[in-house]
Amino acid sequence: MKKPELLSPAGDFESLEAAVAFGADAVYLGGRMFSMRTSPRNFGEEELCRAVEFAHKNGVKIYLTCNTLPRNDEIDKLPRFFEVAKDAGVDALIVTDLGVIELAKKYAKGIELHASTQTGVVNYASANVLYSMGVKRVVLAREMSLREISVLREHTPRLLEIEAFVHGAMCVSFSGRCLLSNYLTGRDSNRGECAQPCRWSYALCESTRPGEYMPIYEDDQGTYILNSRDLCMIEHIPELVRAGITSFKIEGRAKSAYYVAVITNAYRMAIDRFMSEGEQYKFDKSLLDEVNKVSHRDYCTGFYFGPIEKGQIYKGAAYIRNWDIAAKIIGEKNGLAECLERNPFSPLDTFELLEPGKTGRPVKVRQIYDENGEKISRAVHPGMRVFLDLSEAPCKNGILRKIPSNL
Known part of the structure; x- marks a missing residue:
């Protein structure tokens, strides 16, 4: 079994330093444009060069996100974006749009292309088409089970890498393709501006009784009908490795450097111990304690073991913050x-x-x-x-x- 890559997020330089110090093999981050996370500071041109230099000095790779769905008036800005990325020396570009893939191949020759989870890859046919287009890695849709991932791995070239999210916030929509924020706030979720209305509490208001709100009960615990739990697979490293996943991805470019340090550290230790101990490996419950010491929602295992059971939180959208x-x-x-x-x-x-x-x-x-x-x-x-x-x-x-x- 090949040791998987541990891929951590960075919304600013402090988070990048935390990821590197606590064991990330690679870090993904965004520039000031074409990023699905606009709330973090992200990295300007000079900061990107500094980030790549720092990471490479420490043997860590940098993946730059370009995973929004750009509109017509943004296409002319892509060549410059790719040239900056190439000059900075980033190791890969995370892309979604097919047109963006072609432009990246032209203006960022030599840089690996990773198809974002936004692409919605759920089968080996799509993965193989992307590979034929020059994509080195596919970031799988979060809706896939371990069994489905194993089948995809069996039917794709070994040189095609497979990346999957193993920890962090989940989106209730298909691979993040959502218009709810656009409808309710005018903020485009497919261009990094999601207002997360799936986390809001909803009620009914009858037209003849304005101001009288009636709760919408999905069950007897509340009305947060779209509010998903967070993903946590720290207890299932062996299953993830055996499914053939190349890179374990931690969600959280909008999270703190402390979050990045703690979660990276926990998964680093779990991965290293499993790869060292093999069949003798036993999960260390202290690592589960660690991932509970950051700001998070109630955890679940996502779709990895089939349809989610108890995947939503009805009591509210607040994070658990004890430490x-x-x-x-x-x-x-x-x-x-x-x-x-x-x-x-x-x-x-x-x-x-x-x-x-x-x-x-x-x-x-x-x-x-x-x-x-x-x-x-x-x-x-x-x-x-x-x-x-x-x-x-x-x-x-x-x-x-x-x-x-x-x-």
Whole structure:
């Protein structure tokens, strides 16, 4: 069995650094145009060059998204976009539109083409046609089961790579092809501007009784009839590998660097352990604890094992947020951990230290110092540089997070 690639998201440079530090083999990110995620900062031309240089220096690949459905007035901008991508040295372009594929082959020669999940590949016939067009990898529709993926793998060339989402938010529409946001808000979901109306709570209002709202019950728990759970396949690495998936993709370009670090780290450890232990592999439940320590919705296994059972959340659209990052460790100075504060904290709080390749473990903050070396009782300004006297030796790229008070 070939070791699968671990592919992580990055909406900004901090998330890119987190992905690289915590074990990603490749990172996908967006430019300022043609990206299905417009809410993150994304990467301008200079930032893209810097991102590729940083990733390649660390042995990590960069995949640039160009997966929107461009309109007529945007086509003339694509050649420049591709030339910038080629000059920056990106390793692949993630594309959806057939016309975009042809333009990419002309203006970005030598760069691999990956067919986005937006393409909606659910069978080997489509995968083979894309391969004949020069596509190196297909990102499968999220509606496919492991059995269907295995069949697709058996009927496609071995040189065609298969990528599939293994973790993160899911879309209630077919492979993200949705017009609900367009109808309700005027924001085009196929051009990265989805307002996520599938997460809203809906009610009926009878015309003669304005202001009197009647709930729509899909069951006795609520009215969030389109609100899907998040995908989590951390417990099923062996099944994913055996199905022939080349690349395990984590959703989350709009998520925080902390999310990217934690989820990348957990899947990195799970993949490495399975590939090392083989048939003796047993899932480490501490990794499931890890993926619960980020902001998320209730988890499920998507369509991998057939039609989803209990795939929706009826009680509301809010995320589960119990854990907070306190600080990011960026170095060491005179035995103290040099940190960037992310959320307020004090030595009276309880903490875990998360390092690449390890699960979180308890650590104490004995004292906090400001940039001038003065003792402070509490770090209260996110973004400020602080120095911490920890009960354990500091580790660059480590993350200090607060343990919830109810645990």
